[in-house]
Amino acid sequence: MFRFALRRSAWAIPTLLLVTFLVYIALRMGTDPLASYMRSNPRATHTKIEQYKKLNGLGSNYVTGYFSWLKNFVTFNWPRSIKGSREVWPELKDAIANSARLGIAATAVGVSVGLGIGIFAALRPGGKRDVAVNTVAFVGISVPPYISAILLQLVFAVYWSKWFGNSLFPTSGVYPPGQDGFDLVLMIKHMALPTVVVAIQVIAVYSRYMRSSLLDVLNSDYMRTARSKGLSEFRILMRHGVRNALIPVITIAALDIGAIVGGLIITENIFDYPGTGKYFLSAFGNGDFPLLMPLMVIIVASVLLFNLLADISYAVLDPRIRLD
Amino acid sequence: MSDSILQIRDLRVTFSTQMGELRAVRGVDVDVAPGEILGVVGESGSGKSVSFLAAMGLLPQSATITGSVKLDGIELIGAKKKAIRSVRGRSLAMVFQDPLSALNPVHRVGDQIVEMIQSHQDMNTHDAEKRAVELLEIVGIPQPNDRARQYPHEFSGGMRQRVVIAMAIANNPKVLIADEPTTALDVTVQAQILEVIQRVQQTFGTAVVLITHDLGVIARVADSVNVMYAGRNVESGPVQSIFDHPSHPYTRGLLSSLPHEGADRLQPIAGFPPNMLAPPSGCGFAPRCEFAIDACNAELPTLQPFDDLQTSCIRAVDLRIGGRS
Amino acid sequence: MQFLIRGFVLIDEPLVSLSPRQMAWRRFAGHKAALICTAILSFLVLAVIVSPLTARYGVNQSVKAPPNSYLPPSKLAWLGTDDIGRDLYSRLIYGTRVSLLIGLFSAFISVFVGCVVGAVAGFRGGRFDDVVMRITDLFLAFPFLVALLVVRNMFGSIKWLTYIIGDVSSLRFIIFLLSFFGWMGVARIVRGQVLALKEREFIEAARASGASRAYIIKRHLLPNSIGPIMVALTFSVVGAISGEATLSFFGYGPQPGAGATSLGLLVGQAKGAVQTGFWWIALFPCLVLVVISLCINFIGDALRDATDPRMDAGK
Numbered sequence: 007m008f009r010f011a012l013r014r015s016a017w018a019i020p021t022l023l024l025v026t027f028l029v030y031i032a033l034r035m036g037t038d039p040l041a042s043y044m045r046s047n048p049r050a051t052h053t054k055i056e057q058y059k060k061l062n063g064l065g066s067n068y069v070t071g072y073f074s075w076l077k078n079f080v081t082f083n084w085p086r087s088i089k090g091s092r093e094v095w096p097e098l099k100d101a102i103a104n105s106a107r108l109g110i111a112a113t114a115v116g117v118s119v120g121l122g123i124g125i126f127a128a129l130r131p132g133g134k135r136d137v138a139v140n141t142v143a144f145v146g147i148s149v150p151p152y153i154s155a156i157l158l159q160l161v162f163a164v165y166w167s168k169w170f171g172n173s174l175f176p177t178s179g180v181y182p183p184g185q186d187g188f189d190l191v192l193m194i195k196h197m198a199l200p201t202v203v204v205a206i207q208v209i210a211v212y213s214r215y216m217r218s219s220l221l222d223v224l225n226s227d228y229m230r231t232a233r234s235k236g237l238s239e240f241r242i243l244m245r246h247g248v249r250n251a252l253i254p255v256i257t258i259a260a261l262d263i264g265a266i267v268g269g270l271i272i273t274e275n276i277f278d279y280p281g282t283g284k285y286f287l288s289a290f291g292n293g294d295f296p297l298l299m300p301l302m303v304i305i306v307a308s309v310l311l312f313n314l315l316a317d318i319s320y321a322v323l324d325p326r327i328r329l330d
Numbered sequence: 331m332s333d334s335i336l337q338i339r340d341l342r343v344t345f346s347t348q349m350g351e352l353r354a355v356r357g358v359d360v361d362v363a364p365g366e367i368l369g370v371v372g373e374s375g376s377g378k379s380v381s382f383l384a385a386m387g388l389l390p391q392s393a394t395i396t397g398s399v400k401l402d403g404i405e406l407i408g409a410k411k412k413a414i415r416s417v418r419g420r421s422l423a424m425v426f427q428d429p430l431s432a433l434n435p436v437h438r439v440g441d442q443i444v445e446m447i448q449s450h451q452d453m454n455t456h457d458a459e460k461r462a463v464e465l466l467e468i469v470g471i472p473q474p475n476d477r478a479r480q481y482p483h484e485f486s487g488g489m490r491q492r493v494v495i496a497m498a499i500a501n502n503p504k505v506l507i508a509d510e511p512t513t514a515l516d517v518t519v520q521a522q523i524l525e526v527i528q529r530v531q532q533t534f535g536t537a538v539v540l541i542t543h544d545l546g547v548i549a550r551v552a553d554s555v556n557v558m559y560a561g562r563n564v565e566s567g568p569v570q571s572i573f574d575h576p577s578h579p580y581t582r583g584l585l586s587s588l589p590h591e592g593a594d595r596l597q598p599i600a601g602f603p604p605n606m607l608a609p610p611s612g613c614g615f616a617p618r619c620e621f622a623i624d625a626c627n628a629e630l631p632t633l634q635p636f637d638d639l640q641t642s643c644i645r646a647v648d649l650r651i652g653g654r655s
Numbered sequence: 656m657q658f659l660i661r662g663f664v665l666i667d668e669p670l671v672s673l674s675p676r677q678m679a680w681r682r683f684a685g686h687k688a689a690l691i692c693t694a695i696l697s698f699l700v701l702a703v704i705v706s707p708l709t710a711r712y713g714v715n716q717s718v719k720a721p722p723n724s725y726l727p728p729s730k731l732a733w734l735g736t737d738d739i740g741r742d743l744y745s746r747l748i749y750g751t752r753v754s755l756l757i758g759l760f761s762a763f764i765s766v767f768v769g770c771v772v773g774a775v776a777g778f779r780g781g782r783f784d785d786v787v788m789r790i791t792d793l794f795l796a797f798p799f800l801v802a803l804l805v806v807r808n809m810f811g812s813i814k815w816l817t818y819i820i821g822d823v824s825s826l827r828f829i830i831f832l833l834s835f836f837g838w839m840g841v842a843r844i845v846r847g848q849v850l851a852l853k854e855r856e857f858i859e860a861a862r863a864s865g866a867s868r869a870y871i872i873k874r875h876l877l878p879n880s881i882g883p884i885m886v887a888l889t890f891s892v893v894g895a896i897s898g899e900a901t902l903s904f905f906g907y908g909p910q911p912g913a914g915a916t917s918l919g920l921l922v923g924q925a926k927g928a929v930q931t932g933f934w935w936i937a938l939f940p941c942l943v944l945v946v947i948s949l950c951i952n953f954i955g956d957a958l959r960d961a962t963d964p965r966m967d968a969g970k
Binding site: 025029031032033035036037038141144145147148149150152153156157159160163164260263264265267268271272275276286287290302305306309312313 | 688792793795796797798799800801804805806807808809811812813893897900901904905922925926929932934937938941944945948949952953956
């Protein structure tokens with residue numbers, strides 16, 4: 007098992023390098039980092055420009071340029087942002103922390119509710135509950151996150167306070183303006199709506215996966231064996247049904263991590279939530295290469311990491327997968 | 331026959347399907363004496379498996395079951411779910427046709443046996459694991475200690491069927507129902523599995539219901555036989571009598587379709603089994619029977635004593651002289 | 656249930672036999688939600704095709720002389736007016752037209768490219784297959800919006816490419832961009848289909864009897880894959896429409912010239928409208944977009960059920 011994980015991670019590193027190289031090219035072509043720099047710093051001296059080019063690996067050759075960027079990146083010799091010459095890491099770190107909090111909350115809510123109602127639907131295929139779950143899932147898939155976000159904002163930001171006189175769930179930021187320090191209740195209140203928006207997508211997707219996967223399992227012969235043993239229905243469902251049905255769901259989950267991050271980016275932007283989504287869109291809008299590259303590395307790395315985790319958990323869950 | 335351990339009376343099973351009511355079992359009586367091996371024989375669709383799945387309570391919701399199934403005097407049909415569950419796996423256990431799919435692929439075989447033990451006996455995991463290894467040894471699995479820690483896919487078909495048997499006998503059941511336990515296996519392995527079943531019956535005195543379409547299997551291990559056709563019993567009795575002087579034309583047809591010494595060619599039974607959505611009102615076999623008379627189609631025949639057998643053929647007496655055997 | 660019924664002889668003589676296509680049609684027609692959705696969608700498409708007739712005002716026309724901005728829904732403007740007094744209803748009709756156009760075009764291109772790539776990967780196998788599938792997986796796993804924006808700018812910076820597909824804000828460019836990201840899912844499906852069919856006996860029989868590869872693709876593969884491809888097509892249309900909407904929402908969408916609009920642009924205006932309480936500006940464009948995607952999703956799902964009876968409704 008350990009060797010399997012090790013070999014898989016060994017593969018992830020060249021992939022990471024290759025993909026970041028492609029991203030480097032795409033960003034250099036797409037955002038034109040030099041022009042963006044000149045636009046934001048029209049009076050920059052020649053030495054400053056040279057230093058900027060050197061730190062970002064903006065030489066004329068893409069390959070050597072990438073490697074000199076990479077060298078600075080891994081030695082933590084990161085260039086400052088184009089706009090305002092800010093340090094990148096503190097900003098990125100905060101954005102990631104905020105996004106991770108939102109992402110984990112939404113995934114936790116989404117996966118547990120999604121799997122739950124998926125199981126619920128599979129118990130009586132074709133029944134009323136099944137149809138209801140199916141319809142909910144369909145609506146969830148068909149409503150893009152920005153629309154559910156707008157509708158929730160419409161209800162809570164505009165009408166709730168109008169009707170009830172208080173604002174139950176604020177619709178922007180992590181804290182109200184002026185708030186200093188940590189306040190759990192406020193934080194949860196601020197996170198509630200964006201969490202719901204992202205969770206809806208997750209619920210829609212997972213309930214369908216779980217339902218169809220569990221239906222396959224419920225029709226299998228070993229379920230009959232389990233019943234013939236005189237086990238309780240709950241134990242049969244969990245230990246023999248859900249346990250087996252999770253295997254295919256997990257492989258798909260890895261592919262979905264990108265969709266969840268995508269949903270986060272959109273949602274954060276609408277709710278003015280200071281996470282990676284806002285970070286990305288404002289940096290992208292400014293063509294801020296020094297801010298964008300580290301974020302991209304982290305996105306690529308996390309996609310690969312989740313793929314790896316899914317592979318490993320797949321192997322752990324399904325003994326039929328050979329590890330060599 | 332009050333001494334029977336498993337007694338089935340007038341069992342009827344109907345499935346509601348899109349095409350109508352499928353009457354799979356239409357009044358079946360079975361008696362299993364303690365410690366005997368009862369062979370239940372019939373072609374696919376004769377209702378033999380469904381009867382015993384119904385007895386186990388393993389049929390889907392779409393099945394309507396009436397009649398009586400008594401295990402050791404306790405009624406199972408219509409009993410509370412919890413009561414049935416405590417019987418299932420403890421006093422009444424089952425071995426399935428396809429050992430490749432009967433075991434859960436993601437759990438170790440040892441754990442699957444332990445689960446069976448612990449769901450009916452108050453035993454700690456360590457003891458249950460020891461017992462599981464013992465059981466694997468009983469059914470003839472070499473190196474049971476290591477094998478218990480392996481997964482089903484690491485076993486061959488025959489070995490998996492041994493595991494299924496080990497699991498079924500884990501709680502020392504009074505009756506073991508084996509539903510076509512050898513059908514999916516190679517011929518050489520079939521014989522070994524039958525030996526295992528016989529050994530279990532002899533060692534523990536377990537009554538075995540052996541459901542099969544293979545008369546050869548019946549001849550080898552069964553004490554008595556119950557022949558089913560179109561959801562009904564057509565004939566039952568001691569195995570020797572059935573093979574020596576079968577009373578029902580269907581049984582005779584089955585026997586002459588077997589390869590045996592002195593026969594140049596096999597004789598298949600002409601025609602097809604009836605449509606169970608609209609079963610014939612009289613004897614189910616009459617449309618295919620060369621001896622059928624009008625009376626055969628008139629009403630459903632029931633089992634009647636005939637010599638040392640029970641037969642549903644109303645012409646059994648007439649056919650005794652002219653019939654082949 | 657199946658395992659029990661399997662053994663029984665259910666019928667003496669065969670029932671009326673149906674061709675696979677007839678059976679698929681019956682199953683589709685049995686899906687009530689899909690039928691309703693087809694009706695709604697046809698109605699919408701029709702209304703949008705004859706937009707000069709159904710729209711009440713020009714796309715850029717004010718409903719009346721000022722003050723005309725942010726009028727709530729009324730007889731004058733059924734769905735209200737926007738910031739500069741244009742009729743929201745008429746703009747929705749024109750916008751939907753543009754969005755459906757984008758959706759259909761890029762779906763057709765995606766499906767075509769996906770079919771070719773998937774079929775070739777499936778048939779050739781080996782290294783080519785590995786590489787294509789790796790790329791596909793990577794694209795599928797990458798956050799869509801990020802990839803879309805980065806690649807959009809990259810394509811926009813390639814001079815010779817913009818001569819062919821137009822400038823970043825043109826419709827042609829958006830269609831190309833969405834197709835560029837749209838083919839992987841289809842390629843996956845078609846490849847899977849090819850691999851499954853390759854194993855089936857009738858293909859082997861055709862091979863053994865000396866049929867050429869092109870013949871096999873034409874006679875066996877395509878007819879057998881048409882169901883999944885149709886399904887992929889419907890989902891591609893939704894993907895492209897919502898892709899355009901996402902891009903427009905964040906201000907990177909097409910600028911279809913001279914006051915023309917798209918569903919995405921209209922939804923994008925909703926963002927600002929929320930804070931100010933002009934609910935109609937937020938609600939109606941969102942509603943149209945949701946109804947369209949919901950309808951197409953339902954139809955796609957019913958198609959999948961209809962063409963592949965083995966799959967259950969929720970897959």
